[in-house]
Amino acid sequence: MIKESQLVDDNAVFRKVVPAGDYFMEVVKKGQTVRILDLEGNQAADTLFYNANDPSERYSAVDTIREQGNVYLSAGTKLLSNENNVMLEIVADTCGRHDTLGGACATESNTVRYALGKKCMHACRDSWMLAIAENEQYGMGKRDITHNINFFMNVPVTQKGGLSFADGISAPGKYVELKAHMDVIVLLSNCPQLNNPCNAYHPTPVEVLIWN
Amino acid sequence: MTTLSSNKTITPGSVIYEDTIAPACHWSLRMRKGTILKLTDNEGGANVGMLFYNPENLLERYNAPDTLKCQHTFKLTKGNCLYSDMGRIFCSIVEDSVGWHETVCGNTTKDIVNRKWGEKTYQEFNNEWNQNGFNSFLVELAKYGLGKKDMAANLNLFSAVSVDDEGNLIYLENNSKVGDSVELRFEMDTLVLLHTCPHPLNTATEYPRKPVSYQIIQSADVTENDYCKNFRDENGRGFENNEIYHIGGCCHD
Numbered sequence: 001m002i003k004e005s006q007l008v009d010d011n012a013v014f015r016k017v018v019p020a021g022d023y024f025m026e027v028v029k030k031g032q033t034v035r036i037l038d039l040e041g042n043q044a045a046d047t048l049f050y051n052a053n054d055p056s057e058r059y060s061a062v063d064t065i066r067e068q069g070n071v072y073l074s075a076g077t078k079l080l081s082n083e084n085n086v087m088l089e090i091v092a093d094t095c096g097r098h099d100t101l102g103g104a105c106a107t108e109s110n111t112v113r114y115a116l117g118k119k120c121m122h123a124c125r126d127s128w129m130l131a132i133a134e135n136e137q138y139g140m141g142k143r144d145i146t147h148n149i150n151f152f153m154n155v156p157v158t159q160k161g162g163l164s165f166a167d168g169i170s171a172p173g174k175y176v177e178l179k180a181h182m183d184v185i186v187l188l189s190n191c192p193q194l195n196n197p198c199n200a201y202h203p204t205p206v207e208v209l210i211w212n
Numbered sequence: 213m214t215t216l217s218s219n220k221t222i223t224p225g226s227v228i229y230e231d232t233i234a235p236a237c238h239w240s241l242r243m244r245k246g247t248i249l250k251l252t253d254n255e256g257g258a259n260v261g262m263l264f265y266n267p268e269n270l271l272e273r274y275n276a277p278d279t280l281k282c283q284h285t286f287k288l289t290k291g292n293c294l295y296s297d298m299g300r301i302f303c304s305i306v307e308d309s310v311g312w313h314e315t316v317c318g319n320t321t322k323d324i325v326n327r328k329w330g331e332k333t334y335q336e337f338n339n340e341w342n343q344n345g346f347n348s349f350l351v352e353l354a355k356y357g358l359g360k361k362d363m364a365a366n367l368n369l370f371s372a373v374s375v376d377d378e379g380n381l382i383y384l385e386n387n388s389k390v391g392d393s394v395e396l397r398f399e400m401d402t403l404v405l406l407h408t409c410p411h412p413l414n415t416a417t418e419y420p421r422k423p424v425s426y427q428i429i430q431s432a433d434v435t436e437n438d439y440c441k442n443f444r445d446e447n448g449r450g451f452e453n454n455e456i457y458h459i460g461g462c463c464h465d
Contacts, residue, residue, distance in 0.1 A: 056359070061316070065316055066318055071379045101277060102280070103277025104277075106299070110299075111449060112282045112295070125297075144361060147275075147277050147365055157375045157379065159375060159382075162285065163284055164284055
């Protein structure tokens with residue numbers, strides 16, 4: 001569902017451009033709104049959320065899908081934790097649909113999807129591994145790297161059980177906005193994938209904005 | 213009910229062990245590379261929640277998104293392989309009379325069970341209590357030093373969920389019939405966690421109590437023209453990753 005934001009860029013308390021291949025790991029406080037902006041279009045922002053006060057509580061794709069009765073994420077979706085608490089709610093979305101089935105690229109899964117020779121190419125899960133290694137204050141390890149959201153990615157599912165990676169429905173300037181219902185750690189990998197036609201083999205920056 | 217085969221010679225197809233998991237129960241076991249876990253729905257309408265871990269490195273575990281993504285599928289059936297997060301195949305679905313197993317709806321929780329079917333405590337109902345899938349996995353995980361952080365998206369074998377054009381979930385009724393079975397052939401040693409609690413979207417008015425029997429069967433060697441290996445190009449590469457993993461040192465093959 002397309003829903004535009006009423007927030008004004010100039011009022012944002014935080015702005016940061018995240019280049020492809022980098023990660024973003026910051027706390028968003030309860031009541032704050034975070035926007036992820038697709039600057040150049042059809043970029044994938046692979047994102048995980050954790051309860052900042054207890055990271056063992058984290059975004060759960062399966063609980064979110066089951067409780068909203070729908071596989072796609074858009075405005076109105078409540079992102080649930082593994083304890084079925086509302087962590088964030090999507091309050092604005094100019095893209096219309098986001099994926100949470102496809103997971104994140106990894107060097108290992110790249111070997112299966114593309115070719116064994118792709119094993120050393122940069123991948124989202126590597127960005128996350130670096131993020132948890134460089135941010136020891138959160139006390140996180142590989143066990144904390146779970147199933148994510150792919151903002152701006154289009155992964156249609158058919159009634160007969162098919163699943164494909166379609167061309168993106170995002171475009172330059174499209175965004176998704178989430179209001180935090182608890183203090184959350186946002187862990188975003190701006191996808192470095194060079195093997196997927198969805199981004200025309202050219203990953204691009206996204207911007208993160210936060211409002212009080 | 214428990215049977216350990218007394219056969220002196222085990223050949224491909226030999227049933228090594230068989231047993232039944234009662235309704236609303238949980239268990240875990242280690243499957244060896246080259247054995248098949250055959251699960252049978254004794255009464256129809258069963259559900260088996262299942263998770264996989266590498267016993268040599270518990271950080272390697274079943275990854276539902278990788279499994280769906282690399283095979284471009286939402287449903288799981290014969291031919292599909294079930295992948296770890298490390299690009300390897302825990303097991304292949306070598307036979308399946310059900311046709312559709314799902315892996316995106318997670319488990320019942322205590323709250324979901326109470327909401328749908330009402331609370332039945334152990335104190336009052338003993339073995340007829342309304343156990344839930346989430347707690348079942350927590351118990352099995354804890355036996356291996358694992359916890360809720362390690363509870364990845366699970367399989368719900370025998371249960372199917374489709375979607376409409378808008379992505380709304382459709383729980384498929386009567387997906388699994390009396391006697392339906394699915395066979396998982398293990399391509400590496402695997403720790404298997406399972407429960408027989410109902411699917412969280414099951415529409416039954418009473419808490420469904422469905423036993424599932426299982427057999428451990430010796431598998432034939434995987435050949436070059438193996439159905440699962442050739443089901444998709446990606447699976448061929450997954451099998452290659454398993455071969456690489458087993459270079460240099462596996463003691464039992």
